[in-house]
Amino acid sequence: MDVLQLARWQFGITTVYHFLMVPLTIGLSVLVAGMQTAWVRTGNDRYYKMTKFWGKLLLVNFAMGVVTGIVQEFQFGMNWNSYSRFVGDVFGAPLAMEGLVAFFVESTFLGLWIFGWDRLSKKAHLACAWAFSLATMASAYFILAANSWMQHPVGVELVDGRPTMKSIWAVLTNSTALAAIPHTIAGAFSVAAAFLVGIGGWHLWRRRDEHRGVWRASLRLGGWTGVVAFVVLLVTGDMQGKLMFEQQPMKMAAAEALCHTEQPASFSIIAIGDVGSQNCEDVKTFNVPALLSFLAHNDFSTQVQGVEDLITQYQEKYGTNYPDDPALGELAGKPIDYTPSLPVTYWGFRLMIGLGAISAGIGVLALWLTRRDRIPDSKWFPRMVLLGMATPFLANSAGWIFTEMGRQPFVVVPNPTGVDGVWMFTAEAVSRISAGEVWVSLITLTTVYAALAIVEVFLMNKYVRGGIAGVLPPEKPKQDAESGETSDDDALTFAY
Amino acid sequence: MSLEILWFCIVALFFTGYLFLEGFDFGVGMLLPVLGRNDTERRVLINTIGPVWDGNEVWLIVGGGAMFAAFPGWYASLFSGAYVPLLVLLVALIGRGVAFEYRGKVDSPRWRRTWDRVIIIGSWVATLGVGMVIATTVLGLPLDAHGNRVGSPFEAFRWDTMLGSLGVAGFALVHGAAFLSLKTAGELRERARLLAIRIMPVAMLPIVALLLLVQLREGSLWTLVMLAVTAVAAVVAWLKLLANRDGQAFAALALVVVGAVVVLFGSLYPNVLPSTLDAANSLTVEGVSSSPYTLKVMTWVAAFGAPAVLVYQSWTYWVFRKRISVRNIPPVHTP
Secondary structure (H helix, E strand, O other): OOHHHHHHHHHHHHHHHHHHHHHHHHHHHHHHHHHHHHHHHHHHHHHHHHHHHHHHHHHHHHHHHHHHHHHHHHHHHHHHHHHHHHHHHHHHHHHHHHHHHHHHHHHHHHHHHHHHOOOOOOOHHHHHHHHHHHHHHHHHHHHHHHHHHHHOOOOEEEEEOOOEEEOOOHHHHHHHHHHHHHHHHHHHHHHHHHHHHHHHHHHHHHHHOOHHHHHHHHHHHHHHHHHHHHHHHHHHHHHHHHHHHOHHHHHHHHHHOOOOOEEOOOOOEEOOOOOOOOOOOHHHHEEEEHHHHHHHHHHOOOOOOOOOHHHHHHHHHOEOOOOOOOHHHHOOOEOOOOOOOOHHHHHHHHHHHHEEEEEHHHHHHHHHHOOOOOOOOHHHHHHHHHHHOHHHHHHHHHHHHHHHHHHEEEEOOOOOOOOOOOEEEEHHOOOOOOHHHHHHHHHHHHHHHHHHHHHHHHHHHHHHHHOOOOOOOOOOOOOOOOOOOOOOOOOOOOOO | OOOHHHHHHHHHHHHHHHHHHHHHHHHHHHOHHHHHOOOHHHHHHHOOOOOOOOHHHHHHHHHHHHHHHOOOOHHHHHHHHHHHHHHHHHHHHHHHHHHHHHHOOOOOOOHHHHHHHHHHHHHHHHHHHHHHHHHHHHHOOOEEOOOEEEOOOOOOOOHHHHHHHHHHHHHHHHHHHHHHHHHHHHHHHHHHHHHHHHHHHHHHHHHHHHHHHHHHHHOOOHHHHHHHHHHHHHHHHHHHHOOHHHHHHHHHHHHHHHHHHHHHHHHOOOEEEEEEEOOOEEEEEEHHOOHHHHHHHHHHHHHHHHHHHHHHHHHHHHHOOOEOOOHOOOOOOOO
């Protein structure tokens, strides 16, 4: 493989890995802050135990999210230096803002939250939890604004062949970002929701300890969160589809593996055969007539362009061959393939929607089975809720893989109503370094991440099984609810 | 002062903050096997930085982000040019960060020993890596006209950049010991203080050698003055440690960091990354800066963001200001 292939694999692997931890942190931190608020307001011991238990899982997960995030911050410069030079004027700003406004708050106030149980007043300590959880969302906002700019560059002009920022406001209120952000945040909440339903449901079903109320409350909070998140996902997903229709028609066509332009266009539910096949007639799909037209433009007769027609348009606008520049390596002078990987986009899109729906469905079923004071007996119940924990993670990954691979071969996608010249091929973005260097980093990071994934799952499993008893310090007389007064006790409440 | 120069100073400021704050974090990790004779003592050492290490590390991330936003060409050329040292640094930071959080999560001596090793090795390697990357940006890489590194992946590994590694590592050892002397109580504190006094005359030599080297190659009169200030501050720190004045010694070491960064970045200016092939290829502040508009936006963000960070991070240090000792460490409790 050449540097381009390796760098793409590396960015894909590290980002997908990072985004396993991120949504759980975002969703769970807000829910834990909510649990702690309930405890501070009502004094009910059940909410204290919930805060402690879910907070512990949050911390185990957060550590991994942080360290994989550091790699992302540097990877642009390491593997994609031509990209960094080209877009730095606009792309660097949201990244630096994310660091200055969000990362500092997150890291500092999480430290205060972990170690401050007996050093801060109850209210100050609660404020730390909220500062942390709101900062995780703020950081999502900035990084998604940066990513959305790559999908739909706005707020720039072209100076000396490079995009130069004209309006930070336009970059931060990019229509693509404003749809992507609630969609991503809702996706994060669905992950946390499935977590609460899965683990809470399993403990409830086991009837092992006296903390049944804790598990029931967790499960029901998770179930309702999942339902609300799914509604937001549907609405914002539809918004994103309509933007995609205008801003990235090729991604829209690839999502449906739509060969020829159709009017009205039908929505394919599922396909049999290789959707990436050159010959469109090889593929059988089951369609809902005119639904795609409706999704694209809110009307059942809109014309939706197919891949083959779009290729012709792209070739006219952006050329048929890559420049004959030796820096492009194997691709120099070769024809440009404007079609994203159709199997990945087609199936990624369907997996995202299908798994998201299954996840929400499991939440609803769990709510129904635990209505009033019921506790399900069936041995299928724990299997369902525990397997259900995986679905939103997979749906999130599928959605991101679809979004990112759907924009190939561009790293900065040309904006149809934007400034001419503000776009970049992925092949031109990669660093001029040796393939050996990228091989080494790809193998190293993949190995380290795999090892750490095993450790995280092991620890999560241990703490989940340990239940409430595992997270409350048993030897302290004031274990039920810490007094919140300044403590002169010798022992710290928490120490690494 | 033009915005480009202001941002050069802001980037230098972030690296000052990073070296000062993570300097003692690294030092604590490096000294773990030397000062911590049993598990409880090691837990005391780790918990002196427990609530703050993550916030300290963000200074590096924001330093990188500020470089990307204000000088994209600098970020692109340095990070791809010093690829191997950066990768090593990243892996060390990954291991170290996870180790702090996971070390106490399983009650088994083998588990703790493993993560202790990750903390110790991670701290050493990360310190050497940071030193090499900073020395590389001051001393330069073989850059072509596009700012890309030519030559082997190991161009950053030279005797003079390794002097940077040793310099930062030596400083981190002293800084870590002085910090522990300020943050712990009892026998552990005395041990840390004596160690700082004993190693300082040797451990500070590489950083002084690096500063002298940079001064001789690129320096000017005012960086020479700062070099003298740095040296005096180091001597003062040593005397204050002898006199049992932890706080004043720590403050003097802060001055050492500021002085060293001013000498390094002051000598570097107007370059941000010199080319060792041809001076015409060197990246300069004017040549790689972002547009005036972007710099203006970022200046507003920094003007409000940075002071806020200083305020709430200082507050964190105030909240956790108490010295800790072995009697403060609670028993291990895991499921």
